Amino acid sequence: MNLTLRNTIMHLFVLAVLSPAVYGQTLVHYWNFNVSTDEAALLAPTQSILAGASILHIPGGTSAIQTTSNTGQGFEITNPNARNGDEALTHLRLNNPIGATLVISLPTTGYQQIVIQYATRRSGSGAGTQKIEYTTDGVNFDSLTVIAPVDGNPTLQILDFSDVAAAEDNPDFAVRITFEQGSGGLVGNNRFDNLSLDAFPTWRGYFSSHPKFSTCQR
C-alpha cells in the first residue's frame, strides 16, 4: 500500500469515527406509552440510554391521566413518530388538562443538537393550546413555543432545540407542558404518543457514553 492511499484510508477512518454527521442521530429517550397497566407503567420510558428520564404529572384543577380507553383516536391511523415499527396501541391520555403540568425530564449528558418529537391531538372540548417551556437548570423555565393540537387524527410536533446550546450535554434539561383553552374547550382531553429525544453525541461524551459507531434508530 502506497503512502498516499494509506493516508487517505486513515483520513476516511478518522472522519467515520469522529464526525457526528457521519455517525447520525441517536435515539436518546423514547416513550411509546404501550404499557398502560397503571400510571407508573404508562409513564415509564420505553427506551432510554441515559438515567433520569421521566414524565411527571402535576395535577391541577380536575386533571387526571386515564389509563383506560386510551387506544385508537386516529393514533392507529397516523401513528406519527413511532420507532422500531411500534404499533400505536395505547397512548398518554390527559383528561381535563387545563391546570395540569407535564414535566418531562430529559437528561442530555454527552449529547448535542437536541430534537424532541411527539404525536398529539385533543378532543373537541379539550385544551386547544399546549405551552412548551424548558429548563436548563431544573428550576427556571423559558418559553420555547406554543402548539395547537388538532381535534382530529394526531399530528407530529417537533421541538427543535438544535440552536439552544444550554440544552446540550445537560443532566438537568427538562420540558414542561401546560394547557390553555385556545380554540378548544375547558374540559375534554389532550392525548400524546411516541415522544422522542434525538441528538448527536458531543465530542466530550462520545466515547464515554456511546460505544457504538452507527445505530441510526429512526
Ligand SMILES: [Ca+2]
Ligand atoms: Ca402508543
